Amino acid sequence: MSQQERQPTSCLIERMRHYIPLTSQDEQLLRELETDEVTYRPRTRLRFSDDPTHLFVVKSGWVYRFEELEEKRRRVIRIHYPGDIVGLTDVAMKAADGEMMTVTKTVLCPFPKSKLDDIFINSPRLTALLFSLGVLKQVVLHDRIKIMGRSSAPHKVAHFLLEMHARLRIHSPDGVLGRFEMPLTQDVIGDAIGLTNVSVSNAMTQLAFEGYCTCQHREVILHEIDKLKEMIGFRDRYFEIDTSWFPQ
Amino acid sequence: MSQQERQPTSCLIERMRHYIPLTSQDEQLLRELETDEVTYRPRTRLRFSDDPTHLFVVKSGWVYRFEELEEKRRRVIRIHYPGDIVGLTDVAMKAADGEMMTVTKTVLCPFPKSKLDDIFINSPRLTALLFSLGVLKQVVLHDRIKIMGRSSAPHKVAHFLLEMHARLRIHSPDGVLGRFEMPLTQDVIGDAIGLTNVSVSNAMTQLAFEGYCTCQHREVILHEIDKLKEMIGFRDRYFEIDTSWFPQ
DNA sequence: CGATATCTTGATTATGCTCAACGACAGTGG
DNA sequence: CCACTGTCGTTGAGCATAATCAAGATATCG
Numbered sequence: 001m002s003q004q005e006r007q008p009t010s011c012l013i014e015r016m017r018h019y020i021p022l023t024s025q026d027e028q029l030l031r032e033l034e035t036d037e038v039t040y041r042p043r044t045r046l047r048f049s050d051d052p053t054h055l056f057v058v059k060s061g062w063v064y065r066f067e068e069l070e071e072k073r074r075r076v077i078r079i080h081y082p083g084d085i086v087g088l089t090d091v092a093m094k095a096a097d098g099e100m101m102t103v104t105k106t107v108l109c110p111f112p113k114s115k116l117d118d119i120f121i122n123s124p125r126l127t128a129l130l131f132s133l134g135v136l137k138q139v140v141l142h143d144r145i146k147i148m149g150r151s152s153a154p155h156k157v158a159h160f161l162l163e164m165h166a167r168l169r170i171h172s173p174d175g176v177l178g179r180f181e182m183p184l185t186q187d188v189i190g191d192a193i194g195l196t197n198v199s200v201s202n203a204m205t206q207l208a209f210e211g212y213c214t215c216q217h218r219e220v221i222l223h224e225i226d227k228l229k230e231m232i233g234f235r236d237r238y239f240e241i242d243t244s245w246f247p248q
Numbered sequence: 249m250s251q252q253e254r255q256p257t258s259c260l261i262e263r264m265r266h267y268i269p270l271t272s273q274d275e276q277l278l279r280e281l282e283t284d285e286v287t288y289r290p291r292t293r294l295r296f297s298d299d300p301t302h303l304f305v306v307k308s309g310w311v312y313r314f315e316e317l318e319e320k321r322r323r324v325i326r327i328h329y330p331g332d333i334v335g336l337t338d339v340a341m342k343a344a345d346g347e348m349m350t351v352t353k354t355v356l357c358p359f360p361k362s363k364l365d366d367i368f369i370n371s372p373r374l375t376a377l378l379f380s381l382g383v384l385k386q387v388v389l390h391d392r393i394k395i396m397g398r399s400s401a402p403h404k405v406a407h408f409l410l411e412m413h414a415r416l417r418i419h420s421p422d423g424v425l426g427r428f429e430m431p432l433t434q435d436v437i438g439d440a441i442g443l444t445n446v447s448v449s450n451a452m453t454q455l456a457f458e459g460y461c462t463c464q465h466r467e468v469i470l471h472e473i474d475k476l477k478e479m480i481g482f483r484d485r486y487f488e489i490d491t492s493w494f495p496q
Numbered sequence: 497c498g499a500t501a502t503c504t505t506g507a508t509t510a511t512g513c514t515c516a517a518c519g520a521c522a523g524t525g526g
Numbered sequence: 527c528c529a530c531t532g533t534c535g536t537t538g539a540g541c542a543t544a545a546t547c548a549a550g551a552t553a554t555c556g
Contacts, residue, residue: 067394069481075394092380093387093490134382135340141389146315146323148396149442150513153544185502194397199544201504217553233317242341398545401512433534447512449536465521502553510545520535526528 010034011083011171012057018170019129020243026126029119033057033085034109046100054110055087061106062183066191067098076192079164079184083171088134091116103183124247132241139237147232148194155232156193157203161213161220162228166236175239179221258282259331259419260305266418267377268491274374277367281305281333282357294348302358303335309354310431314439315346324440327412327432331419336382339364351431372495380489387485395480396442401451403480404441409461409468410477414484423487427469 013030016022022030034057040046063080077098080086086100091113120127140163147159161182169177186200195203208214212231213222222228229236261278264270270278282305288294311328325346328334334348339361368375388411395407409430417425434448443451456462460479461470470476477484 069394073398075397077390077393089383089386092383092493093485131379132340134386135337138337138382138386138389139341141386141393142325145325145389145393145396145442146317148393149323149439150321150444187502191397196398196545197503198505198546201502202544205504237341245340435534444513445535446514446537449534450512453536497556499556500554502551504551505549507548508546511543513542514540516538518535518537520533522531522533524529524531526530 011059012085014171015083016126016129019132019241020125020246022126023123026123029115029123029126032115032118033111034059036109036111038108038110040102040106040108042102042104042106044102044106046102053113055085055091055113055116057109057111058082058084058086059107059109062103063100063106063108064103064184064188064192065098065100074191076188079192081168088130089137103188128246129243132243136237136241143235143237144193151232153195153199153203154206156195157189157200158207158212158228158232159234160189160193161215161222162225162232162234162236164220165222165225166238170238178225179219181218182215182220183218259307260333262419263331264374264377267380267489268373268494270374271371274371277363277371277374280363280366281359282307284357284359286356286358288350288354288356290350290352290354292350292354294350301361303333303339303361303364305357305359306330306332306334307355307357310351311348311354311356312351312432312436312440313346313348322439324436327436327440329416336378337385351436376494377491380491384485384489391483391485392441399480401443401447402454404443405437405448405451406455406460406476406480407482408437408441409463409470410473410480410482410484412468413470413473414486418486426473427467429466430463430468431466 010031012034013022013027016026016030037059040061058080060082063086065077065080065086067075067077069075080100086108119130144159144163147156151159164182165177165180168180169175186197186204189195190197190200193200204215212224212228213220215221228234258279260282261270261275264274264278285307288309306328308330311334313325313328313334315323315325317323328348334356367378392407392411395404399407412430413425413428416428417423434445434452437443438445438448441448452463460472460476461468463469476482
């Protein structure tokens with residue numbers, strides 16, 4: 001009991017445990033990433049490259065990563081929520097560009113690259129998992145490019161919601177998730193999938209009218225998940241990955 | 249001399265050498281990937297998942313990877329040419345879906361996963377490079393999503409050509425490349441960036457009219473690379489990567 | 497409650513899609 | 527050498543979708 005209180009739930013550990021069983025050493029290595037905490041208010045803009053030697057774990061709250069194009073044009077690269085490690089992509093690249101914006105009140109846990117090395121050295125199994133999750137991200141990007149290419153606004157929005165659902169349901173006890181909180185504005189959604197806020201609104205209205213899903217008061221309800229998936233040929237990449245080749 | 253004839257140029261080795269110096273052992277490890285050869289005729293459809301335990305090195309010719317959506321709709325995921333390793337993404341994933349299509353006469357070198365393990369075990373430096381090139385691919389996908397979102401057809405086509413140019417100039421002696429062969433049809437280009445062949449044609453015409461570039465008889469000439477890059481905010485991710493953290 | 501942000505709706509415009517026809521070109525076989 | 531064929535690129539007309547601009551309705555938060 002007191003044990004549990006000293007080691008409260010970590011979304012990061014929860015996430016990793018979804019894919020593989022963790023040894024207590026693994027768990028400790030992950031816990032090391034969340035020792036520091038910084039709290040940010042909603043709608044705070046963070047220069048990502050302020051300290052390129054540090055990565056972040058999102059402990060609570062929603063954050064997105066974006067890039068300014070011209071005036072009035074932004075591109076939202078990725079949406080992050082609790083359990084995500086931000087910055088893995090840039091470890092290997094020279095220029096870590098892009099900025100972040102908090103959506104809600106947010107707690108980030110910055111940690112130095114070196115703690116990543118600790119994982120690489122001490123846990124081949126966790127290393128393999130991190131590598132796989134990187135590859136997964138790539139596959140998901142392929143899917144996103146697929147849908148962004150030549151499909152209607154409603155399809156794009158549907159895909160966006162389903163991808164979000166796929167990522168979130170990992171944290172649901174039984175992997176079932178009919179409704180979830182989604183604090184993003186339609187502006188942000190639009191910038192993520194290449195539509196204007198107006199088109200997002202219209203698409204939402206239509207999806208709701210056809211009974212697929214509703215999206216009100218920051219809450220998404222997917223009434224017809226399977227039909228929705230079938231309509232756009234959605235495949236959930238997140239729930240299962242191939243761990244058979246992992247060491248140990 | 250006779251040495252050179254017994255070990256002819258390999259695009260793969262050339263590519264790797266662009267980023268880091270290779271030991272003779274590294275070189276040997278890479279050469280091991282190209283021991284087998286299979287030749288395919290133009291426009292040959294290859295099921296990628298025929299043998300998921302094997303990867304390919306493209307030795308000569310152009311190939312692209314695609315997925316059928318509905319009838320008449322395809323999505324071209326990635327274009328491969330000599331020196332590319334195909335299938336790295338799928339090593340870690342359960343489902344290796346998608347198919348390949350040869351554009352020109354093509355020589356592929358299939359090799360088993362295990363040879364990849366040889367590299368992982370024997371050359372941390374090559375391993376780090378392969379990892380970094382994977383991350384790079386992700387960054388490039390971000391750029392592609394960025395341009396596919398909300399930009400005009402000419403911008404999309406320009407981006408496509410510039411990305412191609414960025415990948416190809418690695419193999420140019422001085423990194424300068426004004427013109428290059430490009431055997432893809434406008435249909436394929438369209439499926440890669442989410443346009444119809446008609447729109448690609450119109451965009452090409454306009455880009456040519458404005459003096460940026462021309463594209464005739466399978467040859468691309470970039471007259472105003474810098475202006476083109478500036479117009480769409482293009483960044484060349486391929487030429488330089490951060491190797492400072494590599495082992496050894 | 498008031499102030500701001502967000503969402504919805506409508507009218508108009510622009511961009512790219514669809515369908516279709518035509519021309520250029522390469523490869524083939526007589 | 528010349529039709530014959532199929533692929534590929536170009537061009538045009540009409541249409542569909544989403545962008546833009548703008549006004550009004552709702553929600554959210556201090």
